[in-house]
Every structure is written in structure tokens, then in C-alpha cells.
Amino acid sequence: MLKFLRNIFFFTLAFIVIIATPIYAILKSMAPDAIIESVEGNLADGVNLTVGKVSSKANLEITYTDVQIFSDNFSVIIPDVTFKPVISFKEPVLLSMSEIMFSNDRLSLNAKNIDARLRVNGLQIEQLSIEGQFEEIGALEDALISQGRFVIAGINSPSKVVEIDAQSIKIAVKLPTALLNVEILNSQNSVAFDNNLEVETVAEKTSILLSRNDGQGYDGEYSGKSTHLNFSLNQEEGKANWVLPLSLVSNDVSANQSNLFNKLNLQAKGRWRSSSLTSCKLLQILTGDEECGKLTDVLDVDLTLSNNSDALSLAGDGYCVAPRSGCRQIIKSRVRSLDTEKVFSRLLLSEAFNPVVTSILMGVLLGSPIADSYFSHSVDLDVSGSQVLINKKPLF
Structure with missing residues (x-):
């Protein structure tokens, strides 16, 4: 259980890093060095980030393709991710991904058709030094810098909630004597961080396949509908x-x-x-x-x-x-x-x-x-x- 939680933690950490990639990818060439340093400072030691291509729309949506986050312990591959503009700093940061793949030596995860929201609690907007400036923002660079500061402040905030809706989530876990496969369909997930951790998942259907590799015991396929899971740490x-x-x-x-x-x-x-x-x-x-x-x-x-x-x-x-x-x-x-x-x-x-x-x-x-x-x-x-x-x- 601890190793499973540890793997989920690393996945969540990688997911939060993804939230910072809009600023990292775009502002590398146009934003002040201070913003770049702030983003890089939020990457865990030994974690590397690469982005293949970046494109933006007139409504300030930013889409990347071929995003990879990796270290010696894990890797994350995202074929495409869209970062939607923050209309109000009191609203959540919005992301959408067609697919995300995470893997390490004991666990792999594949999720499809994902909408994610980052909600920040206890953040003083005045501290961002951009209060009241939205009507003055007219350039893409200014908007990105403002959103970048907000996302960075959100990641550094002591209290935040990540909400994730996914069409499907598939998890494979290597146990000492078996392989555990879990499939979760049409789920709404909430992960809250502060001094503690709180997780809630509601899923239309959940399936579990247990395949033993020690020749002892019995394989089994188990499923349930309208599953509601809560746990905290x-x-x-x-x-x-x-x-x-x-x-x-x-x-x-x-x-x-x-x-x-x-x-x-x-x-x-x-x-x-x-x-x-x-x-x-x-x-x-x-x-x-x-x-x-x-x-x-x-x-x-x-x-x-x-x-x-x-x-x-x-x-x-x-x-x-x-x-x-x-x-x-x-x-x-x-x-x-x-x-x-x-x-x-x-x-x-x-x-x-x-x-x-x-x-x-x-x-x-x-x-x-x-x-x-x-x-x-x-x-x-x-x-x-x-x-x-x-x-x-x-x-x-």
C-alpha cells in the first residue's frame, strides 16, 4: 500500500509540474529570467521536462504536443495538452489532455480524455502584483506572464485542490506475487493538498484483474458499479x-x-x-x-x-x-x-x-x-x- 501511495504521489507531482509547463515552454524566449527561474524552481530535483511543439489561439489557449517529464524513477508522456486561459484569478486553472501515460518500475498508468482543474486556497491575489490589470492586458506575452505568476503562486500555495475528470484510467501494479490491473471508467477525482492529503473518486464502473505469478492462489476478475472511494492521509x-x-x-x-x-x-x-x-x-x-x-x-x-x-x-x-x-x-x-x-x-x-x-x-x-x-x-x-x-x- 505504501509503495502504491508513493507511486501515486510521484504521478501527482508530475501532474502538478505539467501545470507549470505553459510558462516554461512559452516564456523561455519571451519572459523575464525571474519567471523562468521560478518555474524551474518548482521542478523536483532530477526531474526533466521536454516539449515538442507549442501553439496558441487568439483566445490565449495554449496547446503543446509531445510533452515528456522524466527522471531516473519515472516517466510521463503526454501527446497533447491544452492550457486554458485564467479569466479570473479566483477561478481554477484549466487543463485538458487527450491522454497521459505514467510509468515506473512497479506501476504504470494510462488515462484518456482528461479535464483537470487546479483550485488554490488561501492565496492572496494582491501578492501577485497584478490585481486590476486584466483590462490593461493586450499582448500575448503580458497575459502569459500574468497567468504564469498565478500558476507559480498556486503551486507554491500551502493549500490546493486538483480535480480530474477522466473517461478511462488504467493502472497496472506489480505486486510481490501477482500483477494487479485496475480500470476505472467515467470518473471524477479530487485530490486536496495541505498538511494532509485527501482523495475522493466517484466512478461509473471499476474493474480489478488479479493475476498471480507464484502458482499459488487463484486469479480473479472483480468489478463494481457506481463506486465511491474516499481516503485521507x-x-x-x-x-x-x-x-x-x-x-x-x-x-x-x-x-x-x-x-x-x-x-x-x-x-x-x-x-x-x-x-x-x-x-x-x-x-x-x-x-x-x-x-x-x-x-x-x-x-x-x-x-x-x-x-x-x-x-x-x-x-x-x-x-x-x-x-x-x-x-x-x-x-x-x-x-x-x-x-x-x-x-x-x-x-x-x-x-x-x-x-x-x-x-x-x-x-x-x-x-x-x-x-x-x-x-x-x-x-x-x-x-x-x-x-x-x-x-x-x-x-x-
Whole structure:
């Protein structure tokens, strides 16, 4: 999860750099050196930018072709991007791209038909020294310089929101034992930056394809419609630890094209462990600073999969469950079900889950009826290292 977030961070950083390319490409030959230096100062160390061709329209729209942003760690290719003029500095900066491709050694991303907006909060327009000058701007150079100063100030602003609408987003992630492919269709995405990070995604359809490469486990294709994802990255109140609260809702959940549940609802919280009492910043967490510890725990998990007449629920906490946590894995959870045979029959027929584990779980649930207003069966599932306990008794 941390590596995935780190990759997303680098992609977002590259995206913000793209916002600065209008000034970099056009003003290189016409703007004061101070503006050029300001733009170059916003490029991360080791990041390079090339632009193939630049063209502008009478309405001050600027289009580039063959934009490339690259470093030793990642590359971004944009066939064409249009930077739309800022009519008012109180309005967002607008960008449109037909396609953007990002890749590094573990992750690749391809997004098509993108409209993006950068909203800046807490920016004093008076500080730009161009208040009231719009009616005086008559030349392309003056307009570009004014917009350039605004974009630079926006990037440097401590608080900003990037909104991205995309027709399709495809992500491929190399996991230790599998390849994970995610496709998101017709999505609206919002990423807010200040001292914390907040992300919201609403998508018409989301598909996940998991292909294992270790010969163990089962491949699976999973999908959901009307998906709504929220997560944030912030420090626990009064503590140095960072946490990642997450909320996910999706409808019409299926596996291997077999309908499973009408609705999925997930709440969870990831937590970083650190032996240091040093308070880390957001950038240190996203770049994996060793002094800030690493994501190890998944807590307050509440997962419910439901249909009109049956349901499956998992709730609990997992400590040291992230890969390479470096500590003993401990899981304390409770699994509950309604119309258990019907639920697990669908899971088995989908062939997307290990049939042995699925059958064992169905058996122990059927052997553990409860008196509950909603669920009919319940078991406590605990893991300590390699030991698995069902209702406090060893599974094997």
C-alpha cells in the first residue's frame, strides 16, 4: 500500500509540474529570467521536462504536443495538452489532455480524455502584483506572464485542490506475487493538498484483474458499479503516528462475471508504526522516509457485502499485516453471515476464491448459529503468527 501511495504521489507531482509547463515552454524566449527561474524552481530535483511543439489561439489557449517529464524513477508522456486561459484569478486553472501515460518500475498508468482543474486556497491575489490589470492586458506575452505568476503562486500555495475528470484510467501494479490491473471508467477525482492529503473518486464502473505469478492462489476478475472511494492521509490527533482512513462503497459487485452482491460497503484505517518520536511531514510519508516508519496495521475494518436476502460481514483489526511489516502478524476479527449456504454457494461458483478456504469458512459458520436480529451465523477468527483460531480453538 505504501509503495502504491508513493507511486501515486510521484504521478501527482508530475501532474502538478505539467501545470507549470505553459510558462516554461512559452516564456523561455519571451519572459523575464525571474519567471523562468521560478518555474524551474518548482521542478523536483532530477526531474526533466521536454516539449515538442507549442501553439496558441487568439483566445490565449495554449496547446503543446509531445510533452515528456522524466527522471531516473519515472516517466510521463503526454501527446497533447491544452492550457486554458485564467479569466479570473479566483477561478481554477484549466487543463485538458487527450491522454497521459505514467510509468515506473512497479506501476504504470494510462488515462484518456482528461479535464483537470487546479483550485488554490488561501492565496492572496494582491501578492501577485497584478490585481486590476486584466483590462490593461493586450499582448500575448503580458497575459502569459500574468497567468504564469498565478500558476507559480498556486503551486507554491500551502493549500490546493486538483480535480480530474477522466473517461478511462488504467493502472497496472506489480505486486510481490501477482500483477494487479485496475480500470476505472467515467470518473471524477479530487485530490486536496495541505498538511494532509485527501482523495475522493466517484466512478461509473471499476474493474480489478488479479493475476498471480507464484502458482499459488487463484486469479480473479472483480468489478463494481457506481463506486465511491474516499481516503485521507493525516496524523492521529495528539500523536506522531500517521493514519489512512478509507471508505469504499460499490454496487453490483461481481467476480469472474458472476454476480455476487448488490452492495459493498467498506470502512478501514491504515496506521504507520514508527520507533521515532519525530513528527513527520506529508511529503516524508509519501516518499517513504525511514524515520517515519511504515504502514503496518489495518484497523477498524468493517466490511459488509449484502443482497436483499443474504449478507456477509467482516469486522476486526489486523496488526503487522502489511507486506514486510517486520513484526508478528496478529488478526482479531469476527465473520458473520445471513443465509450462509446461499452466500457461499455463489462464492464457490464464481471460482474466484480458494475453494478449500471458502468451504472451511462456510462449514464453521454453519456450525456457529447465533441469536441476532439480522445475522444467522457468526465466528471469531483470530490469527497469531502462523496459528489460526476459530472461536478460540485451533483450526488445525
